[in-house]
Amino acid sequence: MKNVLVINYSQTGQLADITAQVVAPLRAAGHQVHLETLVPETPFPWPWPIVDFVDAFPECVQLDPPPIKPMAIPANVDFDLVILTYQVWYLSPALPMTAFLQSAEGKRLIAGKPVVTLVACRNMWLSAQATMKRLIAEAGGQLRDHLAFTDQGHALATFITTPRWVLTGKRNRWLGLPPAGVAPEEIRAASRFGRALADALDHNAERSGQPMLTGLRACTVNPRLALSERAAHRAFKVWSRLIRAFGKRGQWRRRPILLVFALYLITLVLTVVPLSLLLQWLLSPLLAPRLARLRAELEQPSGSQDFKLNNYAQ
Ligand SMILES: Cc1cc2nc3c(=O)[nH]c(=O)nc-3n(C[C@H](O)[C@H](O)[C@H](O)COP(=O)(O)O)c2cc1C
Secondary structure, eight states, X not given: OOEEEEEEOOSSSHHHHHHHHHHHHHHHTTOEEEEEEOOBSSOOOSSOOHHHHHHTHHHHHTTOOOOBOOOOOXXXXXXXXXXXXXXXXXXXXXXXXHXXXXXXXXXXXXXXXXXXXXXXXXXXXXXXXXXXXXXXXHTTXXXXXXXXXXXXXXXXXXXXXXXXXXXXXXXXOBTTBOOSSSOHHHXXXXXXXXXXXXXXXXXXXXXXXXXXXXXSOOOOOOHHHHHHHHHHXXXXXHHHHHHHHHOOTTOGGGHHHHHHHHHHHHHIIIIIHHHHHHHHHHTHHHHHHHHHHHHHHHTTTTOSOOTTHHHHOO
């Protein structure tokens, strides 16, 4: 029997549902799982009023979270494995996860431990995961596996369906576009990771230093999106610093510059993103070898291969 710590936070319950699929087989196999749900001292709204939504941007990117409530994690348990589940806010880990990773208790819990990260978001998680990797390493943890769940629609469709979901709470099929969020069958199929992890723990594989969840299609990277994401993240860093120079979260002083940023964001989505996708498509024969290398590198450590899928499918 092993002790597993799972850190979770979810506004709609989507990430909580995926987490529950991973946790259930671990518990069924007899492992002790402590599931800790992070609670911000001031709750974030759902759905998000547009002003609050844009106003959260600078602190997300600058990793400056508001405080979370004290956690109820037993201090006397030496965890064998830590699973960090998070969603992406503005190409960064959502603020509650950032708060956990920066807290003294979070750092203590991760120090020296094997860590599995699990993300569920629209489709751009690479920059957020790079931040997670850095914060986990700084706390002395060892990132062993990464699982990525993304929204079911095409990248262009989710530019509409995800913001509609976040800003209105509506996620149904609309104007011929698929529902927002991760597909229900993907959520159910997340239990394969719980079964594989239970097996790994039974064989002490968490101590091996190797990934435990390869061959299960853990994370698939679209390298074309990766290039756009890198450019956007660089721009986000500049904008977030600029907006913070005007004032703190919630202050009226920074509203005008937030409006300029919002207009910039909309223009970016309507012009630069489709243009860069078109350009990459036209150049794809030339870019192919570079993109293939980039994809293999970014899918580390768990990868997109599926050679073990049959062993752990329901
Ligand atoms: C403030 C905010 C910013 C977001 N930014 C991104 C983003 O940059 N990339 C992305 O893929 N998803 C983004 N999302 C979508 C979330 O990652 C997630 O899919 C959604 O909020 C549902 O998660 P939950 O219900 O489990 O909390 C954002 C959501 C919010 C609320």
